[in-house]
Amino acid sequence: MYRDNTKVVKIGKCVIGGGNPILIQSMTNTHTEDVAATVAQIKELTKAGCEIIRCTVPTKEAALAIKEIKKQIEIPLVADIHFDYKMAIMAMENGADKIRINPGNIGGTDKIKAVVDVARERNIPIRVGVNSGSLEKDLIEKYGGVTAEGIVESALDKVKIIEDLGYDNLVVSIKSSDVMMCVKAHELIAKQTNHPLHVGITESGTIFSGSIKSSIGLGLILNQGIGDTIRVSLTDDPVREIEAAKLILKTLGLRKGGIEVVSCPTCGRTRINLIDLAGKVEKMVSGYDLDLKLAVMGCVVNGPGEAKEADLGIAGGDGCGVLIKHGEIIKKVPEEELLDTLRYELDNWNE
Template sequence: METKIVKIGNKVIGGGNPILIQSMTNTKTENVADTVAQINALTDLGCDIIRCAVPTMEAARALKEIKKQISIPLVADIHFDYKLAIAAIENGADKIRINPGNIGSAERVKAVVDVAKERNIPIRVGVNSGSLEKDLVEKYHGVTAEGLVESALDKVKLIEDMGYDNLVISIKSSDVMMCVKAHELISDKTNHPLHVGITEAGTIISGNIKSAIGLGLILSQGIGDTIRVSLTGSPLEEIKSAKLILRTLGLRKGGIEVVSCPTCGRTQIDLIGLANQVETMVSGYDLDIKVAVMGCVVNGPGEAKEADLGVAGGIGEGLIIKHGEVFKKVPESELLGALKYELDHWGE
């Protein structure tokens, strides 16, 4: 089912539009300078929408100043206190994320909905497996995908019955397969856009693997309108991972893809160090090309020929391969610089 279009600040999601990447700041929102610096760094990397925690009234008021200094839509993340949600909207939030289950009474939810409706600010209705209502846990004999979906749809209906349907839904679980099943179930039952992510996925390694599998299984079915990779680490890592997941699934072009061999006893150069340096270096380029970093002269030249640009290591030196042809030979210490030069002058 094609979802409907929802406008978030100067961006749109849903309706078959490109899948947008989100992240969340980990600065204190009250600290405007730090928060703005992080948001702008995330924007440079390719973040489309940013969310900030709003745990205090000071944080809600800080949004006004933050908004003046950033270029992407800002989502306010609210828990428990409905007054903070209202203050966040009044201070310019482009969207708010609430869990009606922890906001309190229907009157409090309605107070938030009324202010959002007045300004046509979308509400993201978020449900997490960790906070599923007791009656649904009992009904389904534990936390299940069916319970998550019922909880989310109940909350959506609550807001729709208040006369507002400018909504985005998220149903998150740290259990990857439960999360996948929940998205499959809900996609047939609603046309609201879906914000997809595996919550509390973990550290850089485990979080990336769980997110790649979960998002891969969900997005490959045509489900999902905006994504967040949740990692216990820098939000910048979340953007890199999200871009790579979308690129790998063929859902987003742009950005350099780095392929590198796994190293073996034939490797004569510091391939691991070089590959990591190359990956860091290329993240700043907006070129839609493939760069190969190969460790030896057995598979190196052949593999690098498949790429647009490549390096293949020899003994203390390496070959630069461009458009499938050996272009030049340089000492190992100059490989990174030679690769950078080619990228800087690509297409000339």
């Protein structure tokens, strides 16, 4: 499934490319200068399953903060740079494991070379990022608008600038909020470079629209074996990005672990507040590192049969609930004890 002909790139203690597992990224929304807040958020994201974190570095204070942040976190830190090449250099000098730049907006070749020289000296990978929203005017004119072809050409032009400076420790990122344009761009660039690709649908939206757009886009891209790291960009708590990314990878069969919750859509037979119950179950099981399927059903009559393909299930109605294992009812409890019964079963699953 993986595009295993990509180069292997080391980011801190992590490796991507070359057929290695796809890693999940997110980005802090704190002020990087606020070390305590940034570290707290990174730790929360790490607990949720984030494997690489990106922090914005717009100021000297933010660049200096990286040194202290790095002392308190366990995952690699990527410094996100816009416009000021000096921030990229300072970020690397203060311990950034990787930097993200768009060579087209940090100045002339001399400034890009200054960044590359420090990256080479410290063997720090550079992520070359290009978004459809920042596509150059000449490429828009060439292709008659913002197109997948234009995005790819822009990205490869930026990659060549750095390669011509004798450095190829690179990761490439091409993003668009247009899902199908983004898919096409990744299909094109995967044929033209062997640098690892960071994949995401940028500015995808809220938890609802963003999750749907990201699932479609990432699903179509990853299912072709394209992509080495991913980020689900959501206008929400970054932890939600990790949860969505994990489920996308699990659904595609690219990652194991974590409880998959399935639930019926409710109908006239439902005799329990299934929407509330399913939400509580999903929140509860997020902390378990178990590789199983859990069904939440709203009818004790048909629930066991409908849940037979799940490893474990619960169903409720009319004040009572049942615990189901592989389609068989193993326990009947009062409705108010259903969640605690399920929790006990999960706590003792491997015993």
